[in-house]
Amino acid sequence: MASLGAKYCHLNRVSIKVFGEVLAEFLPPDVSTPESTCTVDTVGFNISGFSKMLDEPLALIRSQSARQISLGATFQEVCLVGNVSFNELRSCPECLADGYHSTLHQLSWLKKCFLHSLPLVEHRIRPKSIHRHLSGDTKLIGALYQSWFGTERVWHEAYSSTWTVSNNTSIYQSAKNLVKQISATESALIEIQRHHDQLPRVIGNSASARVMMTMKSVNTPNKKVIELLMPVNCSIKRTHYFQCTTEQANTILQLDKYYLSVLMHARQLMCNSLQLTPLWKQTLKGLEKKLINGHEKCLRHFQKLHLVGMLIRVPGAPYDLRAPFDLSLFSKVPCKRLATIRCLEEMIDIEQLNQASGLSLSDISFRQNTWDQAEFSDLISQYSGFISRNENRIIHMHSENNEVEPVLQGQPDPDRRLVNIYVPSGPLAQIIDEMLLSYIWSWTWALFSVEMQSNLLVDSGADPKKFLAKELEKLSPIFAIQKNSTGLMLRIGSLVPYRHPSWKAGSKMDSTHILEVEHKTKMMGAFFQARLAKVKEEYERYLPRLPWIDQRPSK
């Protein structure tokens, strides 16, 4: 309807409002339509009258309906995705240039155009409602009008004789394929609900990945549709079965993403404290080793620089001097790998902001009373113990001269910290372990991707930390938990392979790399020394005038 309306307004030289009035004539007088319905689907819409008025075939007007592509309730419940949305104009550049736009483009979880397989573009022009009685699809008229007729160029292209989407049959066929997949998935889900009385739960970041996971787990994947959903293919790992009672299974199925992430964090804490080594922990250790491999010399140089830097960390020192310890500064470390390791250090930090939960240890300790004891009685248990605080400090641990860092103010931090938290146990712990494993792999590949892009990041001045966060979100795995006869089954859809990427080993043979690192270290060292002298001088001069500083740093 949006496409029809925009063209109507252009061809008849009338305003969008006038079209709204024309359309309202064909609607019943006191109609109220939900946001996501199409005008054609409104009850009581005089479709034949409208087609007569436009002098267009009835089938063409019927094709404006979204009834066919609307997702069933079960589909929406499982994938947590919405129906067609008209809150922003999404379009394929090719289709738009040909004067075509489909309601199918408005499915928010669809990433690519079903005709051209090009990524769909979200437009900046905000759709506006033109008439309070009209349905959501008419909101797009203005935006489409703008993009077609606001700039003459596009519409002139649309007038050209070589249209690529002029073949109605092929458009119809492609659309039909997609619609068929959607309805097949819906009916498969209903079938599952009837047999097992519980639908699978799909957890994951991206909506399209959730849809893909659902389609794959009910065995209705179509190569073409999968391609439209995501640029990366999602592989499903071996299905894991967990034995538990029905009540336990129900409780686990109810857990939302937040609680799962908290449990993942708690599990990390407990494994650290008890020195357990589940598979995910071994993988993590493996990753550490791979990263360090061949870069021992770089670490040593870095440590020297680090010590100089620590000395500048006096009160009042400029922020840029705290390098090279800032993650965002690929440019300020002598070797890229060091920055990557710093990133990993922060990700596996179980005490401060943890990658899995986004919470700190203190947060978890404070919030632990949110657990309903009765409900989770046999799935979580209370744990008390000490964690080692240096676990994540990879660079520090691997440096040859494990010097004690100068303590600037007050007492040095203790090496251990008491934790008193709820941790998953029984089948829940196993599930959490599997989830952690897939997360660790996605972290591995995200780190790899950041290191690969490091030159680009330095050149463009983009924040590597933000880039990493985006990568992590993009690559995060999708889980489908489902009940079966013996308990629960867990399917993991991983967007990355479960193997280490080919990290570029610094290798002892690569002498040029070592030389480069040495050179950089020297340069930076000199720079820091100079700054240190200056800061010291200023510090000496101004210190007596600063009343709140009662203690001088030890030299």
Add this chain to the structure above:
Amino acid sequence: MEIRTSIPNEPSLIERTKISTRVMAGRAFLIKTPPCTTYLKNMTSWLMTGSHGALIYGRPRLGKTSATRWVLKMLPNVLGNVPSLEVPVRGQKIASERAFFQHMLRCARHRHAMGGSAGDKRDRLTEWLVSRAMRSPVNAVVIFFDEAQLLTDGHYDWLLNISNELDARGCRLFCLLVGQSELAGVKTKLIDGGKEQIVGRFMVREMEFSGINSEKDLANCFKEFDQTFYPLESKILFSENFVPKAVKNGFTLQKICPGVWAEFRNKWIDAGLEQEPVIPMHYLTATIIGILNSLVSKDNYDLDVPQDLIQKSIAASGYIESLRALKASIR
């Protein structure tokens, strides 16, 4: 002895009047006459050869408008869908762009005929024509201007613009200019005035429309009347509405054709005109309606049509007066 009430379907006076007026207004049915056949042949060849317009002129009451409507109705059978727009031209003292295009849009029953500027209306019409022409197999749209002699230079210029705009989109505008005999004069006037582009575009093809001018044509015409069902869905022959008994017994209008022709010829000669007689369709139809109406009371299985009845009907049709006017115009 027969009882009148037993006759089935005897039409009442009101029914007959309704039929008569509808036929006279050209709203009941269109009849294929020999000139129409020539017209359709010409029109087909013009459209096929890529012409952009044609002049059709002739004396008043010949049935030009009806013939054009018939031709436009028949074209789809020959060429496939050829969209057309009938525009009865309004005489204007000063040609106004806005009024002209608004009138055309109203003739097209366009929803937004009234709003917007003259430019908007022009664009609207162009788009309306393009969207229809694009769906036609000949990529053309026909605008039928009735009383085209009223069009002025300005109008022709605008039509030229529209035609060019359609050309740019790969479509063709065919202007069918139908009007009185003075239309032929308009053409010469345009040539004299140096408006050759207009003549070259719309007026290269021309055809003088004539009435019935031989007994054979008249017989053909009567045959068409005889074969027409009216009302269409009732499966009743047209003459059956008036003389059902006679028609059942094989009465046809063709039988009275020689008598009618002779009578028309007499009137022509009486008026002092030379050459072969020409019967405009209007008077012919009026005569037929007159004859049939007079025959209602005489309806019988062996119906005989007296010559004086024919004579009276022709006189009542106004043919004689039209001949006088013709004679005067020739002088």
